[in-house]
Amino acid sequence: MNDSGDQVEKQEADDSDTQVSSHDSQDADPETWTALGLSRFQEVAFASSLLMTQFFAQAGLGQTLSILKAISASFHITNPGELSWLIAGYSLTIGSCILLSGRLGDYFGHKPLFIAGLVWYMLWTIISGVSIYASQCLFIASRVFCGIGPSMCIPNALAILGRAYPPGLKKNILFSLYGGLTPVGVIGGATISALFAEFVWWPWSYWLIGCITAAVALCSYFAVPSSQSHYESFQPRPSLRDILWATDVPAGAVGIAALVFFNLAWNQAVVVGWATPYIPVFLVMGILFAITFFYIEINISPSPLIPFSILTGDVAFVLACVAAAWGGFGAYVYYFWTTMLMVTETPPLLASAGFSPPIPVGLGTAVMTGYLVARVHPAMLMVMAEACVLAACLLLATFPPGQTYWAQLFPSLIFAPLGLDMSFPAAILVMSNAMGKEHQGMAMSLVNTIVNYSISLSLGIAGTIEQQVTKTRPEDPATVLFGYHSTEYFSCGIVAFGLLLSLIFVWRARGESSLRMSQNRDDIERTEP
Structure with a gap:
């Protein structure tokens, strides 16, 4: 994980430098805007x-x-x-x-x-x-x-x-x-x-x-x-x-699970009623997944x-x-x-x-x-x-x-x-x-x-x-x-x-x-x- 984090952080630093120079020259270089040449x-x-x-x-x-x-x-x-x-x-x-x-x-x-x-x-x-x-x-x-x-x-x-x-x-x-x-x-x-x-x-x-x-x-x-993607800019190609x-993707999957379970509880409760045992379980799972998502985003994800x-x-x-x-x-x-x-x-x-x-x-x-x-x-x-x-x-x-x-x-x-x-x-x-x-x-x-x-x-x-x-x-x-x-x-x-x-x-x-x-x-x- 540390190796992957170092590579991602290095890439983000390069992107940041590129972004600064790009913003400085956007007005002078219309080629940065893809539709202007059509x-x-x-x-x-x-x-x-x-x-x-x-x-x-x-x-x-x-x-x-x-x-x-x-x-x-x-x-x-x-x-x-x-x-x-x-x-x-x-x-x-x-x-x-x-x-x-x-x-x-x-x-x-x-x-x-x-x-x-x-x-x-x-x-x-x-x-x-x-x-x-x-x-x-x-x-x-x-x-x-x-x-x-x-x-x-x-x-x-x-x-x-x-x-x-x-x-x-x-x-x-x-x-x-x-x-x-x-x-x-x-x-x-x-x-x-x-x-x-x-x-x-x-x-x-x-x-x-x-x-x-x-x-x-x-x-x-x-x-x-x-246009060239971030993936194509890596040499050699990054690992999975x-x-x-x-x-x-790990945080994204957890975030999707949080949104789905929380929403599923509210919409399925209309069909089967809130007294159905799995409805509160879905609601709690959605909240727990949401907490996990924010923890990953703030403390783990590079x-x-x-x-x-x-x-x-x-x-x-x-x-x-x-x-x-x-x-x-x-x-x-x-x-x-x-x-x-x-x-x-x-x-x-x-x-x-x-x-x-x-x-x-x-x-x-x-x-x-x-x-x-x-x-x-x-x-x-x-x-x-x-x-x-x-x-x-x-x-x-x-x-x-x-x-x-x-x-x-x-x-x-x-x-x-x-x-x-x-x-x-x-x-x-x-x-x-x-x-x-x-x-x-x-x-x-x-x-x-x-x-x-x-x-x-x-x-x-x-x-x-x-x-x-x-x-x-x-x-x-x-x-x-x-x-x-x-x-x-x-x-x-x-x-x-x-x-x-x-x-x-x-x-x-x-x-x-x-x-x-x-x-x-x-x-x-x-x-x-």
Whole structure:
């Protein structure tokens, strides 16, 4: 271990020297930014291939949400907790595996991990459709394993973008568009599934998405430039032991186990109840694994997954605010669809059409945020984001049965993307600009771990609340609706806490906004023609 630690520390020292010289010469040497040498056509193909990963990640969520009733009918699922697993399991693996995937991309190269993630996503999406011939167990397992694909794609796609462009307007807009594709992916996946469920057969929606993913993977192979990885810079090649410690796989495996067991306890408790003996065991195991993870990271690992030195006050506040906003959104989006499908009994295709406002709002907000982030402190963006998500959750929480869609549901779909598409781009831009180019994968991984794990965990907690509220009269429509509203009040509480944090963030950052504005304007003038 000492030999491996010495080699890793020597490599990190070399990387540090390289990073300093690189940062000193980035403005003078445009060749350090890989996208600047591409033709217009190559750049469009390059950026589109990377942006599509966010579409696929969110389409995997939306295509299941819109056909929950069809899936439950095909597999004879009657327990609401099992239905929530279809969404929570997918987000769980994205959030749990994404941090280690980012580190592997930093070490072995972002392009190989990015393309491998697309291929993995394609295979398990196709298996999701094939599971109609088997059982609900295979379908749930396929959705869980499918989430590993985006966990490989997302951090490495964002890292490639982070290394491709210097700080400036173009980089801001591309990162914002990446976040803006969240509603496009959810609604696109939901619409495709609803169309096939109504007119053909719902498994075809998974097979179609799988085929589209294969086409994007092929395009990415040619469109995304390759770059030398840390692994290729070693002469001679490192041993397996050195690789494991350099990529921090031991700590990564323990961290994944912590996230999985903790989340499994909350989501499985909705299915079998907290009185089941193994549920508290899972919860305790998750906590113990988490303690072990931090011990390894702080005291043993020569190259920790999370360099705690970069977790400054600004970064910590941004991540906490993102967790609150997206945790609230996780319960919001699931119970929005269950309200539409189960309470108002809206057909899936019409429900998908009703869920369409976030597309123009999200894309518009993404572009707007690309401009605002260079002129407004992230703290103010987070205040606006949390306030918008809180408004969306409150509108859904107070939705009465029989009310027209336009009164509360429609406005909530305006506020939700406004908030989410301000919080996500602001977070990834803060992280990207706060770290060196060799840590871009880790930076993007950390943001996306928070986003996806918050969604999955909030679904488990919300499901427990719903179960406790409705257990006396689970078949009564009024009780069911009250259960839905209770989960949404839980979402409101999470987001309200995030709003409080963002206000503290503003108070902490007072006096920095004018400095940030002048610095970012200088960046734009220096890097944009």
